[in-house]
Amino acid sequence: MATDISGTGQDKSSGPLDARTIINFYRVNLEYKDQMALRDINFSVDNGEFLCLTGPSGAGKSSILRLIAMDAIPTRGEVIVKGMLATKMNRKKIALLRREIGFVFQDFRLLEDRSVEENVAFAQLVVGVSNAEIKKNVMRVLTQVGLHDKKHRRPRELSGGEQQRVAIARAMVNSPKILLADEPTGNLDPVTAQEIIDLLFRINDGGTCVIFSTHDHEIVKTFGQRVMIIDGGKVKSDIQRRQAVDRNARLTDKMFQAEEALHA
Amino acid sequence: MLKRAQFSYIVRESFAGFHRRKLTTGVTILIMGSSLLVLAVLTLATLNLGYLLESARASIDVRVFLKEGLATEEVAELQPRLVVIPGVQQVNFITPEAALHEFRASLGEDADILDLMDTNPLPASYHLTLNPNARNLDAVRAIRDEIAAWPESGDVVFNQAWVDALEAWAFRFQVASLIVGLVVFFAAVFVISNTVKLTMAANARVISIQKLVGATNGFIRTPYLMEGIIQGLLAGMLAMGLLAGAGHIFGDQVGDVVFFAPGQIAGFIGFCVLLGFLGSWSAMRKYLRLGSEI
Numbered sequence: 077m078a079t080d081i082s083g084t085g086q087d088k089s090s091g092p093l094d095a096r097t098i099i100n101f102y103r104v105n106l107e108y109k110d111q112m113a114l115r116d117i118n119f120s121v122d123n124g125e126f127l128c129l130t131g132p133s134g135a136g137k138s139s140i141l142r143l144i145a146m147d148a149i150p151t152r153g154e155v156i157v158k159g160m161l162a163t164k165m166n167r168k169k170i171a172l173l174r175r176e177i178g179f180v181f182q183d184f185r186l187l188e189d190r191s192v193e194e195n196v197a198f199a200q201l202v203v204g205v206s207n208a209e210i211k212k213n214v215m216r217v218l219t220q221v222g223l224h225d226k227k228h229r230r231p232r233e234l235s236g237g238e239q240q241r242v243a244i245a246r247a248m249v250n251s252p253k254i255l256l257a258d259e260p261t262g263n264l265d266p267v268t269a270q271e272i273i274d275l276l277f278r279i280n281d282g283g284t285c286v287i288f289s290t291h292d293h294e295i296v297k298t299f300g301q302r303v304m305i306i307d308g309g310k311v312k313s314d315i316q317r318r319q320a321v322d323r324n325a326r327l328t329d330k331m332f333q334a335e336e337a338l339h340a
Numbered sequence: 341m342l343k344r345a346q347f348s349y350i351v352r353e354s355f356a357g358f359h360r361r362k363l364t365t366g367v368t369i370l371i372m373g374s375s376l377l378v379l380a381v382l383t384l385a386t387l388n389l390g391y392l393l394e395s396a397r398a399s400i401d402v403r404v405f406l407k408e409g410l411a412t413e414e415v416a417e418l419q420p421r422l423v424v425i426p427g428v429q430q431v432n433f434i435t436p437e438a439a440l441h442e443f444r445a446s447l448g449e450d451a452d453i454l455d456l457m458d459t460n461p462l463p464a465s466y467h468l469t470l471n472p473n474a475r476n477l478d479a480v481r482a483i484r485d486e487i488a489a490w491p492e493s494g495d496v497v498f499n500q501a502w503v504d505a506l507e508a509w510a511f512r513f514q515v516a517s518l519i520v521g522l523v524v525f526f527a528a529v530f531v532i533s534n535t536v537k538l539t540m541a542a543n544a545r546v547i548s549i550q551k552l553v554g555a556t557n558g559f560i561r562t563p564y565l566m567e568g569i570i571q572g573l574l575a576g577m578l579a580m581g582l583l584a585g586a587g588h589i590f591g592d593q594v595g596d597v598v599f600f601a602p603g604q605i606a607g608f609i610g611f612c613v614l615l616g617f618l619g620s621w622s623a624m625r626k627y628l629r630l631g632s633e634i
Contacts, residue, residue, distance in 0.1 A: 145552070167557055175554035185549060202555035207345045250553065 096122040097156075098254060098285050099144055104153035106139050106309075113139040114309045117153070121287065123253070126280045129289040130296045131306035137289040140306065141256045144287065145177055146170045158253065175203050178247025178255040178284075182262035184239045186231040186246075192218065193227040196246045203250060217245040221275060237268035244275060248284075255279060257288045261295060269295065346559070354566035357539040368535040369571055372528050373578030376612055379524040380583045382517040383608065388597055389510050396506050397475040402468040404487050405494040415464060418492055422466055427474025427483055432467045436460045463494060477503065525615065528575070532568050532619025540564060540623060565620045572616020576609040 099121040106114040114136045121127050129137045142148040143155045146162050155162040160173055179185075186195050193214055200210045218224040221241040231239050240260055247255055257276060261269035273288075273295065280286045290296065296303055305313040358365050404422070406415060415433070422431045434442070439462040444451040474480065480498055488496045540547065550560050580600075587599055600608065 171551075171554050171556045173554075174552060177554075179552045185545065185552075187546060187549065198549065199553040201345055201349055202550055202553055202559055204343045204346055206343055210345060246553070 098123045098125075098158055099287075100154070100156040101140075101143070102154040102156075104143065104150045104155055106136075106143060106148060107151040112309055114143075114150075117309075117311055119304065119311065119314060121285060124280070124283045124285055126277070126286045126288065126301040128296060128299050128301055128303045129287065129306055130291065130293075130303060131312070133291055135291075135306040136309040137291075137306050138258055139309070141258050141287065141289060144254070144256060145179065146173060175250055176253045178244075178250070178252040180240070180243050180247050180255065180257040180260045182259035184231070184236075184243045184263075186239060186242055188231055191228050191230060192223060192234070192242050192245075195231070195242055196249050199246045199249050213249050214245075217249045220248070221245045235268070236264050237271060240264065240268075240272050241275065244272070244279070248279060253285060255284050255286045257286065259290055260288070261290060261292065266294070270298075273298075350559075350562050350566065353563035354570065356563070357536075357567045358570070360542070361535075361538065364535060364538060365571065368531055369575045369578060372531050372571065372575035372612075372615075373582070375524045375527050375531075376575055376579035376615075377582050379521055380579045380608060382520055384583065384597070384600065386514055386517045387600070387604070389513055391598055393506055393510050396503055398472070400470060400475045400480055400498055400503060402470065402480065402483060402487075402496060402498045404466040404468065404496050405463045406465060407492060407494045408463060410464075410492055414492060418466065418490075421490075422468060422487070425483055425486060427471050427479050428468050429471045429474075430469040432469075434465045434467055436462050436464050439463075439465060477507065528572075528612075528615045529619045529622065532571055532616050533623040535571065536564050536568050536620045536623035539567060561620075561624050564624055565617060568616040568618075568620025568623075569613050570616070572612040572614070572619070573609065575616070576612025579612070580605055580608065 097120045101117045101119050104114055104117040105112065117136075117140065129140060131137055139148065143150060143162065144157055146155075146157065146165055149162055157173060158176060160169065165173070187198065190198070196214045196217060197210050200213055205213070214227075215224060218227055221244055223238060223241055223245065226234065226238065231242065234242065240263075243260075255276070260276070261272055264272060269292075276286050276288060302314070302316045304311060304315075404418075406418070419431055419433065422428060437460065440454070440460045443462060444454055447453070468483070470480070470483070474483070484496045484498065487493050547560055584599070587594075587597065591597070
């Protein structure tokens with residue numbers, strides 16, 4: 077059930093598709109073997125929107141990200157990403173779609189035997205960009221994440237926050253329309269986590285739709301963006317907050333209620 | 341179309357497995373090379389048996405012994421009738437005297453025994469040389485049966501027992517070679533498949549990231565296919581090298597063995613490359629399946 081507190085009157089739960097919609101879930105179920113991971117999920121995300129998915133571990137947040145990345149196919153219902161229906165996709169189309177989606181994970185997933193520059197360039201290499209373009213684009217994103225002076229370092233020579241910045245640079249180098257961040261702050265201290273979140277906000281400000289998943293309530297409290305609470309494979313709450321709300325403002329009453337629902 | 345950066349990545353990664361897992365790759369090539377050596381020996385033996393059979397078939401000839409008491413004209417009329425039989429290339433008349441002379445020559449030192457006979461017991465005969473395509477048991481039997489039905493002909497014989505035995509033996513050998521060949525085929529595919537699986541398991545993280553950033557399966561699989569192909573190529577070359585070396589050392593003891601022609605060597609190595617390709621291909625299905633990246 078979506079709750080609109082933005083004052084726009086817009087219901088974000090899987091309404092009819094319009095030009096702004098980039099992701100749409102309609103009555104989606106996902107089942108792994110005998111276990112139901114998601115039940116009757118309905119929501120849509122607009123171009124350039126920032127969505128925070130929260131809920132306890134095993135709630136189904138990662139399953140939603142897998143469905144968006146078409147790493148899994150819904151058992152029932154429809155998932156549409158950038159106008160493409162998941163059940164009608166072949167491997168080639170999925171590969172092409174993923175060039176427009178960036179991924180960031182809790183464990184960074186960097187290649188330990190390659191430098192920062194090579195890790196970022198790797199994402200460009202597979203999509204067939206020329207050497208000159210790769211060099212230029214890698215330098216651009218490394219500058220954006222503040223690591224241009226560490227491009228020759230190996231991941232193990234960097235702090236956790238820096239490694240996550242490399243992962244974000246790799247996710248952004250192909251200029252994706254969507255950035256999926258699965259617990260990107262899970263391995264970081266609060267200060268570094270906030271830096272990463274700020275970086276994700278800046279990316280969002282540039283027009284990229286960001287789907288951010290976290291189980292950390294403290295982080296959620298700081299959000300002025302849309303927050304969707306997932307529990308037991310269901311959407312418990314989908315709260316659209318006004319973009320103008322200060323990111324560090326206290327939680328509204330509705331957010332408190334949402335958090336209570338999370339703990340219920 | 342591959343860009344230069346992608347091409348150099350694929351080439352580099354194709355050889356990366358050799359560099360990172362020298363021992364595993366070396367053992368794989370050694371095991372596969374040894375299995376392929378067995379296959380090469382069997383193939384060479386089959387090939388030589390084929391040559392032997394061909395030469396035995398080339399020596400197949402038919403002797404038509406004539407009944408006694410035929411008039412000279414009746415004997416002469418037979419020649420054009422024999423020439424037109426399909427499969428007959430040449431017809432030579434052997435007089436009783438020529439047959440005796442030939443027989444005496446074949447007896448060598450024991451030829452004196454013939455002096456004990458008052459008369460020549462050997463009948464006149466026609467010696468038929470056959471076309472190459474008629475030098476097989478079915479064709480020869482058909483020719484024999486046709487001529488044996490003529491009233492003028494007596495016994496119609498050919499060196500049947502020897503060719504029969506050789507053909508039966510060759511068939512059994514070919515079946516055995518085929519069975520061993522199939523075992524070697526699957527063993528080689530299995531060995532290569534396991535090595536490539538090891539490479540892919542070691543690169544599981546890389547593959548997962550490749551899939552996440554939108555690499556097509558074709559791009560991901562090419563370096564691993566290349567690795568399998570290179571392993572097959574090296575194993576095939578090793579098998580051929582060992583066989584040629586053994587031939588060089590033991591050549592005198594095995595007699596007139598005909599070695600592979602250059603085209604056959606290329607074919608054998610091409611087969612090994614195919615084994616490498618199939619091994620890699622079968623190893624990759626698990627890793628290129630959809631899912632499990634996130």
